[in-house]
Amino acid sequence: MQFSLAEAPDEATAEKGRKLFAGQSEFLKGVVAMSGLPEADRVEVCFAGRSNVGKSSLINALTGTKGLARASNTPGRTQEINYFTQGPDLYLVDLPGYGYANAPLAVVEKWQKLLKRYLSGRQTLRRAFVLIDSRHGIKKVDDEIMALLDSAAVTFQCVMTKADKVKAKDLDKVMEQVRSALSKHPAAYPEIVMTSSEKGEGIATLRSIISGID
Ligand SMILES: Nc1nc2c(ncn2[C@@H]2O[C@H](COP(=O)(O)OP(=O)(O)OP(=O)(O)O)[C@@H](O)[C@H]2O)c(=O)[nH]1
């Protein structure tokens, strides 16, 4: 599989993305057990990634709503599966971050269990966006989540975050590592999206990608 960076969308596709995200976004609920999931009545996409990688910030950037998903400097801030509606036909799902070393073991195990159940058992989950910090590349914990998505046959797309924090010369090396790690995962989508929630880079591209998922 060849992995390439997603290019900016053409005008028609960009318009589709803008239209989708011009709709109202609202926090629906935080879920701590599979029994709490909302009815599977529409398409959903989720955002997975290590603690602090920028999942909540990305949801805020996509929806253009600053405090919608709580972003914070404290790793492990998002401990529930948080559901957001985007217009009437789409759920955006903010997942608890994984790989947070300082969380108590019992808490980590509880999250992991829920995360695994959700990723492998949610019928309407169309794509998982796996967020990777542009400075750090793919770590072992990311690789484990990707393997889980492979086995659940959930297509996942790699989204690089915090692009504003990495120098161009360092990025090449990280991207090489990312491409090589992704090549081991059959469920990986061939396009990688480079983003900065801070600067807005890649947000329009990701909006149009999401608007093309049905
Ligand atoms: N410079 C920069 N900082 C960012 C970007 N995205 C997120 N951050 C910062 O990174 C920190 C973590 O962001 P969050 O969005 O809370 O990360 P998260 O993945 O939701 O974290 P958990 O909920 O703990 O798993 C915050 O201080 C954000 O302001 C970005 O694109 N650029």
Ligand SMILES: [Mg+2]
């Ligand atoms: Mg979060």
